[in-house]
Amino acid sequence: MSNALFPDLTVNGEPVPQAVIAAEAQHHYAPKDKPGIAWRKAANAVAMRSLLLQEARRRGLTPKAQEIGPGRFETEEEALIRGLLDQAIRVEAPSKDAIRAEYDRDPGRFRAPPLWEVSHILIACDPRDPESREKAEVRACELADKALQAPNRFTQLASETSDCRSRATGGVLGQLCPGDTVPEFEAALHKLSEGEVTARPVLTRHGWHVIRMDALAEGAVLPFEAVKPRIADALERTAWARAAREFVATLIEQADITGADLSRPI
Known part of the structure; x- marks a missing residue:
């Protein structure tokens, strides 16, 4: 009615x-x-x-x-x-001059994929379960604070607390490229500088992650002809x-x- x-x-x-x-x-x-x-x-x-x-x-x-x-x-x-x-x-269809102008506006936007060397601590939970998610978040926040206060202890913290199999190597995930991880995890990587630890844990389908960017290699700027179709x-x-x-x-x-x-x- x-x-x-x-x-x-x-x-x-x-x-x-x-x-x-x-x-x-x-x-x-x-x-x-x-x-x-x-x-x-x-x-x-x-x-x-x-x-x-x-x-x-x-x-x-x-x-x-x-x-x-x-x-x-x-x-x-x-x-x-x-x-x-x-x-x-x-x-x-855009003209070649328009495509070239868009490229010249900031060629640095057009790079080869970056290469990340990453370590993390996973506190596993089911994100769909509010109680499990909140309990795991509290634990992950505690670990994030410890990692930020003493970055040199990250490997030890991962070995002692992570729910990921990478705990055997101190949380090291090795080299990653775009597409190698779930979207939420990758989005966090794009925001990290070399040596930086996430200030807040990152939630994915696997649980909460405290992430450290061990090394970062920015992709080289691509030439105009390589990115012309994309533009x-x-x-x-x-x-x-x-x-x-x-x-x-x-x-x-x-x-x-x-x-x-x-x-x-x-």
């Missing part, structure tokens, strides 16, 4: 069943005591999808569903929205995203929507 907290949604005169919004709301986070936030987020998402579908059907599009994974195909709605964006959004692709994707935002903004401006507000994010 419609009320101020859960209003009915209408897009260009087309009512949207509340069951559709309720199903979408399951995919949007909100505090337990504020279910209206999840509803508004869901209403906005459904309204935007409805706008795109209406425009696709107005244009008479009938795209064939594409395979998006082994044995997995787009839904009819996904195919319609993709077909609409394919038709409505066209961007030109061209990035510039084209940026231009496509900008054109997509403009296209969507036009649809929103021309639309008559009640029960959702697409003028600002929630």
Whole structure:
């Protein structure tokens, strides 16, 4: 039933069943005591999808569903929205001068992968279990403080306390490259200087890690020709995203929507 907290949604005169919004709301986070936030987020998402579908059907599009994974195909709605964006959004390939200017703006952004020599202390836990996670975090924070106060004791601390098999070698993981570890661990490596220890433990699917960067070899700056295709692709994707935002903004401006507000994010 419609009320101020859960209003009915209408897009260009087309009512949207509340069951559709309720199903979408399951995919949007909100505090337990504020279910209206999840509803508004869901209403906005459904309204935007409805706008795109209406425009696709107005244009008479009938795209064939594409395979998006082994044995997995787009839904009819996904195919319609993709077909609409394919038709409505066209961007030109960036010129060589534009690609060169982007490279020259800061060649240092284009490097070969770095090489890290890393040691760590792992306090294992199941991150999905709040009690286990919090208990392990307290222990990991204690070890991080000890390692920061006495860096020369890191190897000893790892040998005595780590739940990783690397404890046998004082926590040494050896040389690592991007892609060798889980994303959360790698993200921490990108922030560390040589000899630095993480001030706070890092949580991954394996538990809490206290990490030390033993040695760091920055990758060499790559020549223009080596990164030209990558820059061209990035510039084209940026231009496509900008054109997509403009296209969507036009649809929103021309639309008559009640029960959702697409003028600002929630």
